[in-house]
Amino acid sequence: MATPSTGPSFHLGAMPGQIADTVLFPGDPLRAEWIATTYLSDVSCYSKVRGMLGFTGTYNGRRISVQGSGMGQPSLAIYANELLSHYGVRTLVRVGSCGALTTAVGLRDLVLAMTASTDSAMNRVRFESFDYAPAADFFLLRKAYDLAVARSLPVHVGPIAAIDSFYSEVPAQLLRLAEYGVLAVEMETAVLYTLAAKFGARALTILTVGDHVVTGEATTGEERERGMAAMAELALATVTDD
Ligand SMILES: O=P(O)(O)O[C@H]1O[C@H](CO)[C@@H](O)[C@H]1O
Numbered sequence: 001m002a003t004p005s006t007g008p009s010f011h012l013g014a015m016p017g018q019i020a021d022t023v024l025f026p027g028d029p030l031r032a033e034w035i036a037t038t039y040l041s042d043v044s045c046y047s048k049v050r051g052m053l054g055f056t057g058t059y060n061g062r063r064i065s066v067q068g069s070g071m072g073q074p075s076l077a078i079y080a081n082e083l084l085s086h087y088g089v090r091t092l093v094r095v096g097s098c099g100a101l102t103t104a105v106g107l108r109d110l111v112l113a114m115t116a117s118t119d120s121a122m123n124r125v126r127f128e129s130f131d132y133a134p135a136a137d138f139f140l141l142r143k144a145y146d147l148a149v150a151r152s153l154p155v156h157v158g159p160i161a162a163i164d165s166f167y168s169e170v171p172a173q174l175l176r177l178a179e180y181g182v183l184a185v186e187m188e189t190a191v192l193y194t195l196a197a198k199f200g201a202r203a204l205t206i207l208t209v210g211d212h213v214v215t216g217e218a219t220t221g222e223e224r225e226r227g228m229a230a231m232a233e234l235a236l237a238t239v240t241d242d
């Protein structure tokens with residue numbers, strides 16, 4: 001599907017130029033609104049198309065946008081494609097929630113996703129039988145890790161899994177992934193890293209543990225919408241600390 005060459009893209013209501021080259025990218029559009037209104041100055045909402053809110057403002061003098069991606073790889077891929085190809089975005093930092101797969105990672109800890117395995121068909125279609133390995137931008141990852149350590153945040157770096165089914169029919173598969181060192185599960189990062197690579201852009205996923213697959217602990221919906229300050233502040237520092 002082509003997107004118009006001028007004017008707004010198919011799924012975002014912004015004119016070219018209204019979106020910054022650096023975008024924070026939460027799944028939840030209300031988390032996007034919370035981050036934008038809490039941390040950015042001179043904020044304007046550039047898109048409400050389908051309720052997938054997007055905002056641009058400034059942070060420490062730098063122009064930053066915050067865009068909801070929706071849940072799952074097909075949804076995120078629509079917005080990532082348009083941000084990268086139509087609006088010239090160069091840096092995407094997903095700020096999401098995840099389920100921890102190991103007791104080494106606690107509720108509310110941060111996880112920086114080094115790689116993202118997936119059961120999604122999106123890359124199988126793209127690469128046919130070849131198993132592509134979606135990976136974070138090394139420099140964003142290193143910056144985020146160093147800043148997290150300097151802030152004494154509970155941070156973990158490692159592989160995650162981006163799976164299509166929140167309500168998995170094969171929970172044993174999550175245990176198998178954990179045996180192979182996968183720290184956490186969410187639903188978007190494999191295609192985010194793939195599309196950033198395709199467009200020569202940088203991407204990183206920073207996650208807050210919102211529930212624990214092993215212990216059954218969980219945060220509230222309210223906290224997943226507006227209680228992820230450490231993650232939002234780390235993401236903003238990562239993209240503005242040169
Ligand atoms: O909190 P967000 O960023 O939406 O991320 C996680 O939460 C959603 C599932 O509840 C999925 O999108 C998953 O990846």
Ligand SMILES: O=c1cc[nH]c(=O)[nH]1
Pocket residue numbers: 097098099100166185186187210211213
């Ligand atoms: O995708 C997700 C997000 C949070 N918790 C999970 O178990 N899965």
